[in-house]
Amino acid sequence: MKNSTLILVFIFSFFAAYAQNPEQQMPDDPTIQFKQNRIFGKLVDQQSDKAIEAASVQIYNAATDSxxxxxxxxxxxxxxxxxxxxxxxxxxxxxxxxxxxxEQLIPAASMDKSRAANDKFEKDLGNIAMTPAIKQLEGIVITATKPALEMGIDRKIFNVSKSLTATGGTAVDVMKNIPSVSVDIDGNVELRNSAPQIFVDGRPTILSLDQIPADNIEKVELITNPSAKFDAATSGGIINVVLKKDKRFGLNGIASASVGTPGILSGNLNLNLREGKLNFFASGGFNQSRGKAKGETERENKLNGITQDYFNQHSLNQRRRQFTFLNFGVDYFIDNRNTISVTQRFGGGRFGNNEEQQQEYLESDKTPEYYGFRSSISNSKFNRNSTRVNYKHTFPKQGEELTADLNYNYGQGSSNADIINTYTYPGGAEYKQPSTVRNEGQNNNHQITFQADYSNPISEGSKFEAGVRIYYNTFKSFYNAFSVENGGETKLPLSNNYEYNEMVNAAYMTYSQKFGGFSYQAGLRSEYSKFNGLMVDSAFKFGYEYPAKLKNIWNAFFPSIFLTQQVSEKDQLQFNFSRRIRRPDFWQLNPFIEINDPVNLRQGNPQLQPEFVNSFEINYSHDYKGGNFLAVLYWRNNPNDITQYSDTISAEQYVQLQNAGVDPNAILNTFVNANTTNRYGAEFTLQQKFGSNFDITPTFNLQYRTTNADIDKVNLSNSGINWQGKLTTNYKIKTDRSKVFNNLGFQLIGEYESPRIIPQGKMMAQYGVDFAMRKEFLKNNRASVTFAVNDVFNTKRWGTIYDTETFYQESYRRWNVRNFRLSLSYKFGKADFSLLHRNRGGGGDDE
Incomplete structure (x- = not known):
């Protein structure tokens, strides 16, 4: 931590000195550097390069000369x-x-049918030398009307405002609508069957996706193979959630509210006020959902290939989830080239789960031996807060900029649960004495991240980028489990008191150059990481350090290369490669045993080591009238792949856990390092418009996966093909005949994922359909009402099949149930609004 502090002080000192260079510093001026409808610059004397004060600058309408x-x-x-x-x-x-x-003409931005008349642009004229040599004005930047999905050669951008089915939901609902993305039973997101790194506004976060309201998200960026500019721990790609923040003059906002079943209730308010040098923004909201999710498990226990007995379990979990948040901040536009922003977020939530499990223990001939009933009532609460300070400096040279930001994420949580287990013979008599378990826990977390990035377009066809990042994370937690009997409590070995700290220091540089239709980008990132974990009660230490020795220095370097050929005006071909790392997280390392399900236990492995990923992609993009086609071939090679491994608990473990109502044949799920895993895949995405009112976006992903693993002389190697298809359709009625049907939009999303192999079995197929309709009304379509049905046929569930020498098991669980939502949103704004009650000119309402 001492070294990190010294590095942090040095970096701040360097960039502060750089930004205060008298040749670059810009004093106060009530303008901004964000994209706006504006033209700005600076006047200097050509000989002395000194600023010219009190010069007259006038702007005319060239057509009327007014x-x-x-x-x-x-x-x-x-x-x-x-x-x-x-x-x-x-x-x-x-x-x-x-x-x-x-004198200089500034031509109008070219406007085609796909662009709105009020699209924003800005022009920085740079330093204008007042001499006869006039600096030629460069082309004006314009922004087109955004489609639902923008496909680039290195990323996809999903505009959330186009997602009708996610309205009134959370970021989890948004992810279900995005091509190449899938959501598992616990709300975890996968990108091409790998876990991506989740960013919020370009930086890592401690927020989970279900804590972010969908109505507060502007767009989601998917980067499947990040370059050296991004964290090396993004082996599964990056999903960047960009939150809404307006920058228009005056007061602007969006208010929304949703109600639905089961138990859905939410409300959000997003405000923005820009005046002079300051841009204030704030948002707040509440989100609640409920539901009864079913689960089933059927298991056959074997010995030397011979069936010994059977076990069946049926569960019903009634859950309650509530989230609240408040987000506010300010942008201070120091002058045309310098801006500082401060953002504060407070968030919290409460969870409740009431679960009942009906258990059947059967003999080898499937006659009942005894029954079990398990009742679990658990509650938890948390708060997650963050503070962010960002500085941005743009130089007179177009495209040259320096950014630096400091993030502090912090939060805490607590939980408690009561579990009762009872057992009876088929006739109703008591089979064995009931068991009761009570547990409680608390945790707190602190993360500090500093990052600075510099970008310099050296020439028209070349660009240099460099940056540094320092990340430090601390986590402390205790968990106590007690067996309750005859009014007394006995502490169980499940109790767990732990703490850890994690550090990652990184630096990178990239260089890109273009020759005609060919361009390349080469980059190199270096990272040093360290994880120290401690089981406080036993003084047991675990973790890793990479690289630990000089001979392993290669483990600290992560190169990337992107080669792009513009084949024609509408065709582009790219090859890219990157080396990444996947570090085990705390839950994969922690040897704590979780007993929420008495027959399916989970435990971390403190011996886990990071895995490295070599990722190759070939991308082909073709634009044509009415659509875009993107084809991707990819190969991911994962030496030391972190993979799940399951086995029945040992006799020693059962003795330790039997007071917790654990089954003697319970399965213990943990993690191991496989020798290697390879994924070979092909992905195809088509975005097709039929006229101006109807469009479809089908996505198809085919993947062949091989795993080579040998654990304790048990061969876990497996291979197989799986595929995933998703179809998004949108239709909007445009008619002058009926005000009721005009601007009425429909969206239908269907998804299917075939079975997928895992080392000891396979994941079951998943499929579902979502539907929504939206009506826009009032002036400029400022208001809208949306009706959405998620999981129309109530089919979405997550299941696994394990087939080993000691057991065969089929099970499934559900994350959510079919729900119905009705949402209302209203956009408002006033361009001449002023806290100081001064008339800014211009006028009226601004959408």
């Missing part, structure tokens, strides 16, 4: 004009005593 606005430059030479209309051609005229008059 004056639009005018101002005098500030003491630092800065000027800025806002409320610019992209479709208008402007002429800027600058005059100052002792200098020749400067």
């Amino acid at each position: 004056l639009v606005d005018g101002m005098l430059t500030k003491s630092n030479g800065n000027f800025s004009f806002s409320h610019i209309i992209p479709s208008v051609t402007y002429k800027i005229v600058i005059s100052a005593l002792g200098y020749e008059v400067f």
